[in-house]
Amino acid sequence: MKYKDYYATLGVARDASEAAIKKAYRKLAHQYHPDVSAEQGAEAKFKEIAEAYQTLKDPDKRAAYDQLGRHAPGEEFRPPPGAQATDSGEHSFEGFDFAELFARMRGRGGAASHEANVPIPGQDHEASATISIEQAYQGTQLELQLVAPQVDAEGRVVSAPRSLKVRIPKGATDGQRVRLVGQGGRGFNGGRNGDLYIRISLAPHAIYRADGHDLYMDLPLAPWEAALGAPVPVPTPGGTVSLKIPPGTVAGKTLRLAGRGLPKPAAGAGDLRAIIRIVLPPSLNDRQRELLQELAAESKFDPRAALLEEAP
């Protein structure tokens, strides 16, 4: 088991008072709590802080921790025997081997102590995963690397890395959660295992931008396609479709391709919205320039008429 310096995590001295420990925890929690903080890596940082606080706030657990002596952080050492698996604690984030040693101790500050044979359900864990828009469209299989504490044959709590292949059904979108039944913390005395919740994020995409199950994309048109109307090919997650551009389509107009967005979990799908952009060819040959000059001479259209009327 690797040693962790809980005092250093909270930034307090080894003889800090309970009040000083609480104060240090509060300050760090405001900064790093994953529900509150937008900082990168806040969740991992908060786990360390919460783990340290769970042990140091409780006089019994703190005394037991202090008895381990001082080691360098990360140093391998054998925990003393007698760490009992009786209390799974209240904390909802993923467990740690070192943390479990103290979390399972009966502590004055912890939840009510349990009788030895009362079933204790395992904790629910949370994780996050980023998938592509294509994966959300088709459904996908992810491989998650988890570190889960386990009790070995000698009753010691050891860290067991495990790899979990998860099939994500189609219908996901940004911020959505799925549940993996029984894949959270282990239950004790016949208590059910906790669940694993996965929060899904969508990776940025070269073409599409997601809003819920609706997708947005820019659709470039040549000026004559916009003016005259034309059937144009549009890539959608389900394959390329032909979209009929109506004559007189202006830049910024959105054309809706109903049901061509991301599929929804139960039934139906979001829409794909193509936002029109009008682009010019990078260069014109003499003949094309002549044609445009002819159009310019022929047209009486003043695109700035309204603008000049409004001007003071």
Added chain:
Amino acid sequence: VKIEITEAVWIEECSLGELAERSCLPEELLRELIDCGVLQPCDHAADPLRFDGAALAAARAAARLRADFDLDSAGISMAVALLRRIGALEAEVQRLRALTRS
């Protein structure tokens, strides 16, 4: 390394009792959060009330905030209400970003 394959399921609608079990919050506190509009059932008029995945996520956030900041029910409802507002603003930013090229 042991490899297991498991199926993910969409978070299905649940009852108040199931919401309490999955969020580890007492029903009494959940009722308070519902009364002040912080937790929203799928349909206020339905009896019994049902809750979707968004309500479960809010309830679990409430449970974490309660445990990690020692919040009372007024503090929890304030924090969850603010988180909801941030969530709505982030969704709006996401929508506006989707509408414009980045």
